[in-house]
Amino acid sequence: DGGITQSPKYLFRKEGQNVTLSCEQNLNHDAMYWYRQDPGQGLRLIYYSQIVNDFQKGDIAEGYSVSREKKESFPLTVTSAQKNPTAFYLCASSKNRAGTEAFFGQGTRLTVV
Amino acid sequence: GENVEQHPSTLSVQEGDSAVIKCTYSDSASNYFPWYKQELGKGPQLIIDIRSNVGEKKDQRIAVTLNKTAKHFSLHITETQPEDSAVYFCAGAWGNTGNQFYFGTGTSLTVIP
Numbered sequence: 001d002g003g004i005t006q007s008p009k010y011l012f013r014k015e016g017q018n019v020t021l022s023c024e025q026n027l028n029h030d031a032m033y034w035y036r037q038d039p040g041q042g043l044r045l046i047y048y049s050q051i052v053n054d055f056q057k058g059d060i061a062e063g064y065s066v067s068r069e070k071k072e073s074f075p076l077t078v079t080s081a082q083k084n085p086t087a088f089y090l091c092a093s094s095k096n097r098a099g100t101e102a103f104f105g106q107g108t109r110l111t112v113v
Numbered sequence: 114g115e116n117v118e119q120h121p122s123t124l125s126v127q128e129g130d131s132a133v134i135k136c137t138y139s140d141s142a143s144n145y146f147p148w149y150k151q152e153l154g155k156g157p158q159l160i161i162d163i164r165s166n167v168g169e170k171k172d173q174r175i176a177v178t179l180n181k182t183a184k185h186f187s188l189h190i191t192e193t194q195p196e197d198s199a200v201y202f203c204a205g206a207w208g209n210t211g212n213q214f215y216f217g218t219g220t221s222l223t224v225i226p
Binding site for chain 2: 042045048090092094097098107
């Protein structure tokens, strides 16, 4: 089955620790995205990548880092510099062409304990 | 950058009635407008989309209308059913290369049996 997979589904982090969220897609999409979702708010863009080895900051990149070493993978690291990391994180991918839909993973719920 | 506003934030309807969700956008360069449905604890899924060269699109009980002059687009769900209960997001996207998505803040729809 083609799709986009996020893991783990639930993640707990102690304060001061870095943690990495996984996102893998087998849709052969060039573009990949990370969004953060908080209750009652929309999807806010953290980082996006249009091609391997290149990525750009979104609206709320502070405290996060990404890499894009392979087309299929776009991991997100939540660093200790992120002051309020508890949230639902969504990864998405799309063709690198205007007017094409984004496909979302099932999300990772990160909780700081 | 683009700004997408979505109203209402919550909507309750009786089963069988219609539901309408409205969005406005600011950037006239936006040319693609998808609508996503998100069920609790899951990632958003595309339910319908429309491109800027089309004024209306329909898929069974779901329709979307676009008014480019006024920069607004709407989602219409007819004959609502309890399984339509979810959070719905509108988005605007643009880009001559690549695909930049800007999401509304979501509408929580409850269909009362």
